[in-house]
Amino acid sequence: ITDGSSMEGGLEAEALGQTIGALAYAYKEIPSPIYLAKAKLYADWLLQFQDPTVGNAVLYEYNNATQTFDDKTGTTISGWVLWGMSVLYDITNNATYKTFLDKLMDCLVNDNWLWNSTQQTWDDWYDKVTGWTYATSNAWAMKTGAAIAGLSAYYRYVEQNATVKSVIQTFYDNHFPDAYNAYRMGTDTEQTMYNAWGMYEAWQAFNNVTYRDEFIDMVPNFYHAYNQINSNGSINNYPYLCDTSSWDYLDGWGGQVGLPLLMISYETSPTTLKQKAFEKYVFDWINLAKGEWAVEFRVNNPAITDKSWSTGSLFIHLGLLKYFKQFVTDPYVFLTDAEITATSYSADVLTFTVSASSETTSTTQAYVGSKGKPLWVSINGTQQVEGTTWTYNETLNEVTIWLNHTTPTLDVKLSWAAHSLIVDVFQNDIPINANISLFDANMTEIETIPNATSHEWLLPEATYYTQASITYNEHPYSSNLFKVNLNNSTRLAINFQFSNLTIHVTDIHNQPLENALILLKRETEIRGIFSNKSGTVTIEAYYGNWTIRIRWMNVMVGESTIAINDAKTELTIKSNVGNLTINVTDPYGQPIKTNVTLTNTTYRLSISKTLNGTTTTTTFTQIPLINYTLTIENEYGTQTYTIDTTQTKQINIKTTILTTKQEEKTIYILIGTIIGALITATTAYMLNKKRRKTKPLSTTHQAPPP
Structure with a gap:
């Protein structure tokens, strides 16, 4: 914190006091912990500037190179320190600050130190080595403005001390016309705004109508004067001083320190001219910014053309906080410990870019006003969980965002846009x-x-x-x-789409199967339904891939898969179901009473037919075409055969009486013939051997092509 000229790399007490006061007033606008933490940090340093050998005034500056304090103090320095620390004390109620402030206040009202009761004003400087106290003028606005600002803030925020009130009243009783006339439009902006800060704090501390009225007009009129015609006929449109020669310069610091006062004047007595004066200075002259953080100090003075008063940015910030509360209803970023390189608000979305060094963290705060808590917050397009990288303070209408800079630049969005x-x-x-x-x-x-x-x-x-x-x-x-x-x-x-699915079930001869069990499966859905007399069933089937199986007499006789994606779908399944004809005759080719049975133990299936002796043929209709055991029972005995009905659809069996030799030869021929027809006589040979001496027989068969 430096004045930007003689103490680069050092600490100046005046600048520290101004910084602390600006941060504390910013905290009063929006109680961000960042403001308070920074103010306390600077206050801890400032406590070390108080020197009991000079009446507990604060020394001018600390030289960082030599790590030593300066030998002199002054009213301007002590006044601003008293101002800043008094505002901070009002927030913290810190006892250490109170002790510091009491001593510093006494130095400013004590006739043995900075107060000069003979002149009814303050001395400018005091050198602790030479003991030299000196003044350049009775009512020099920089020292008197700072002293009154500090003492009034002490009275307002720390303690209503009667001596403080008396000293201020004494000065104004004797020098108010000087302060009003000579220094309201004084030799530079800095002096005028110091005087204005003193008048503002005195008005607030003592509720003095005269101070209030002069303050309300003083600040805006001064800013309006920036836009007036110069003596040479030109129009400046920036804060250019009205005196001449080598001190022709733009007083950036003086303009900046008065910006909060301009907005306070507006808050007290709103006018469009005050609003426009603020906007003109801040927004039209923003191109005067120098470097990353500071605004140009005095650009036309060759001696300090590149110097900035580092506290200026804080007073701009404080002024903008007040301005935004008055005129900006949209959410906005108001504080960061990194750098905001871009910001915009559109369609209920606040977007800003935060820049910092890689692998560091940053904290940024946004004021959201009546918008309240955002519906969502995203960082580089990824939605964040509340309480992890961001929080919302309902009391303060603030959103705080913590960023881990894995990359230097991060894009943040706060959105109140509710999409349907x-x-x-x-x-x-x-x-x-x-x-x-x-x-x-x-x-x-x-x-x-x-x-x-x-x-x-x-x-x-x-x-x-x-x-x-x-x-x-x-x-x-x-x-x-x-x-x-x-x-x-x-x-x-x-849209859940269902198709009218019609399934036709037939045998191999295209004849319908009535009461066939139709099983339908899609994913986890399984349905079962029986076909009607026409072998047909119609159901509503959900769009998708279906597997359909047909059961007939407890045997799976058909299967098909289908992708259903139309409103109406038909499917015909030709099942493995057909007919088997058995023809049985006696040795003379005549009908014989015979029991004919088909069995399949795997499916527990048994089907029987009886030939009553009047006909030689019986047909098993619409049976599953699988392997069966065929059993023939008549007066000549019992024979069994294994048949594959997928290959054999008709079997002819003739009973014959044979001699012993013929019987043995016939049996062997029988077996070979049956195997060729895919029929195996598994028990016939044994049966015939048992009956060889009593009732020999032989069988023949004929199996037409399937």
């Missing part, structure tokens, strides 16, 4: 009640709305997923997850 997401649910284009679910980008469920045909959410900009589920015909159905990148209002229709 409407989800409508239909079944075949007709509204249907459903459970409608909303998920965040990580697939975490946000909310499920039960039993609704439609629902609307008001949501921040982000990525979401939505899904609907219904129960129809006692079966649950869930839609796909639909991804929604919500950056504007969106309406989404989820």
Whole structure:
């Protein structure tokens, strides 16, 4: 903190006092802990400037190079320190600050030190080495303004001390015309604004109407004068002094320190001219900024053309806080310990860029006013969780953002933009009640709305997923997850589409199968239904891939897969079902009473037919075409055969009486013939051998092509 000229790299007490006071007043506008922490940091340093050998005044400056304090003190320095520390004490109630302030106040009202009762004013300087006290003028506005500002702030914020009030009253009683006439439009802006700060604090401390009225007019009139015509006929449009020669300069610091006062004047007595004067200075002359943080001090003075008063930015900041509260209703960034390189507000979204060194952290605060808590906060496009990287203070209407600068530049968005997401649910284009679910980008469920045909959410900009589920015909159905990148209002229709699916079931001869069990499967859904007399069934099937199986007599006889994506779908399944004809005769080719049975132990299937002796043929109709054991029982005995009905559709069996030799030869021929026809006589040979001596027989068969 330096004056930017003689003490670069050092600390100046006056600048420290001004810095602390500006931070403390900023804290009163918006109680940010950053303001308070910075003010306390500077205050801890400033306590070391107090020197009991000079009446507990504060020394002028600390030289960082030599690590020594200066030998002199002065009214301007002590006055600003008393001002800043008094405002800070009002916030902290710190006992150490109180002791410091009491001693410093006494130095400014004590006739043995800086107060000069003979002249009814303050001395300018005191040198602790030479003991030399001197003054340049009785009412020099810089010292008197600073002294009155400090003492009035002490009276206002620390203690209503009668001596303080008396000293200020004495000065104004004897020198008010000087302060008013000579220094209201004085030789430079700095003196005038110091005087204005003293008058403002005295008005607040003592509720003096005269001080108030003079202050209200003094500051805005001075800023208005910047826009007047110069003596040479030119128009400055910037704070250019009215005197001549080598001290022709733009007094950046003087203009900056008065900006909060200009807004205080507006708050007390609003006029458009005051508003425009503030805007002219801050926004039209912002190109005078020098470096990253400071505003140009006095650019036309060759001796200090590149010097800045480092506290100037804080007074601009304090003035802007007041200005924004009066004229800006949109949210805005007001404080950071990094650098704001860009900011904008549009469509309920505050966007700003924070720059800092990589691998550092930064804290930034935004005032949100009546907008309240943002719906969402994002950093570089990623939505943040409240309480981790940002918080909202409802009392202060502030949002605080903590950034971890993995990269130097981070883009931050605070949004109050609520986009509408409407989800409508239909079944075949007709509204249907459903459970409608909303998920965040990580697939975490946000909310499920039960039993609704439609629902609307008001949501921040982000990525979401939505899904609907219904129960129809006692079966649950869930839609796909639909991804929604919500950056504007969106309406989404989820349509559960069902097809009228007609299934025709036939045997291999294209004859319908009545009461065939039709099993339908899609994902986890399984349904079963029996065919009608026409071998047909019609159902509503949800769009998707289905597997359809046919069961007949408890045997799986057909299967098909189908992708259903039309309103009407037909499917014919030709099942592995057909007929088997058995022809049995006696040795003379005549009908014989015979029991004919087909069995399959795997499927627990047994089908019997009886030939009553009047006919030789019986047909098993629409049987599953699988392997069977065929059993023939008549007066000549019992024979069994294994047959594959997928290959054999008719079997002819003839009973023959044979001799012993013929019997053995016939049996062997029989076996070979049956194998060739895919029929194996598994028991016939054994049976014939048992009956060889009593009733020999032989069998022949004929199997036409399938």
